Amino acid sequence: MKVIVDMDVCKDHGQCVFAAPEVFQINEDGHLVYVAEPDESLRDAVEEAADVCPLQAITIED
Amino acid sequence: MRTTRRVVIAGASMGGLRAAERLRAAGFTGEIVAIGDEPHLPYNRPPLSKEALATEVTHDALAFRLRPAVADVTWRLGVRVVGADLDARAVWLGDGAELTCDGLVIATGMRPRRLPGPAAGRHVVRTLEDARDLRAELRPGVNVLVVGAGFIGCEVAATARTLGASVTVVAPEDAPMRRPLGYELGTALRRRHEERGVTFLLGRTIAAFLGEIGEMGENRVTGAALSDGTRLDADVVVEAVGSVANTEWLDGNGLDLSDGVLCDGALRVEGRHGVVAVGDIARFPNPRYDGVPRRVEHWSIPTDTAKHAALTLLADLGLGEGIATPFAPLPTFWSDQYELRLQSFGAPALGESDIRVLEGDLGGEVVVGYHRDGELVGVVLIGMPSAAARYRAALLNRTPLAA
Ligand SMILES: Cc1cc2nc3c(=O)[nH]c(=O)nc-3n(C[C@H](O)[C@H](O)[C@H](O)COP(=O)(O)OP(=O)(O)OC[C@H]3O[C@@H](n4cnc5c(N)ncnc54)[C@H](O)[C@@H]3O)c2cc1C
């Protein structure tokens, strides 16, 4: 599974972090960092993260 | 005779979409028909008062992703549901069609409350078309009057000011965003707006809009008379004075529609087997706080309610076990004004009488805590994004904050 966050759209809301903390994190500077190719077992959490992103900045490829 | 089971979803926006997704995720294989009076597939509303209003407003940019699981949902768009007979499990559409179903999801949301007066130049912000119409009038130098100082009013004020308009906000409260945030934080945010050149006329309401007949024969707004006798010029008026639930189509079914649709703790419409409500329109009790049913107009609520409502509906249809845990969402809200990010978790309004600054200071980045009987019930952050997870966890698990 490939995760792409459109960083021009992302506004560091951090909602994705609550849904999938294994994949998304807000760093010390308050910016989003994420795992681009998380394990397949995290798919549900990543789907949830994509749903709850207020800017709909997260896309999941295959 | 229909042979497959059918669920009708009234309202094709975020709540409707999430309900369809959740029905499929819970294993419902029957037919799903979503009916929406807007001509568009579901799209995201929050940007309409923020970045979309400042740049351009296209459906493409705002549309929700349609998961493969909902590819076979029938969307009947641009059609209004005009009535329903819940006993007969039938809904009637504006084009004359009647649709029967086994289960019904109520997801018709809210519409802006309107004030009376001349039509041209007066705006609300709820739909893509609303935002598009307003944007066309927001040019540098125009006089914008924003009526209402809630979140949407304040966001529109910030966006209009950023676009170079001259902005005045009129509202009856003594501070913007008064009810959700309390006086101190509301006043601190008022100062941020004033530093950008927004004028607030608080403690006042609109007595009447003033107008004149424009070039095209339209009755165009030119200003307003306020309750204290002040007269204001305005080229553009934006009304953000609250919303009204779209429940008229449910009249005559004996439901409690006094404020949205009254639901039980499983999102089932009170006393109605096989009928659930989701999103802004659902009035449900939250055992996290008390037994009082409330509507919650937060973006997180369509997703949260749909998850549980879908399970309830399928259980009523004999297709599942229902919800395993009581529905007790942690309300989550955000707002963007200028470069300020406001995030709210929990229920600040319930802890209004005991407000404490937990971190930072009201003039800059700050975390404000709202307490009831000494217990933290809500947190609002201005900035400080990396602190959000910690406070949210404290509210979610009801653990005291580490000193
Ligand atoms: C401008 C704006 C900014 C916002 N900003 C934020 C924010 O920053 N943060 C936040 O947390 N929340 C925000 N919100 C709130 C959030 O967008 C809503 O809570 C959410 O859209 C609710 O979704 P819903 O599906 O319940 O209702 P809606 O999105 O209102 O959907 C209801 C749908 O049903 C349709 N409908 C109504 N009656 C009928 C009928 N009789 N027949 C057929 N269709 C019908 C409507 O046209 C609409 O498409 C904002 C809302 C707006 C309008």
Ligand code: SF4
């Ligand atoms: S929720 Fe969306 S906007 Fe927020 S940090 Fe995650 S990707 Fe960015």
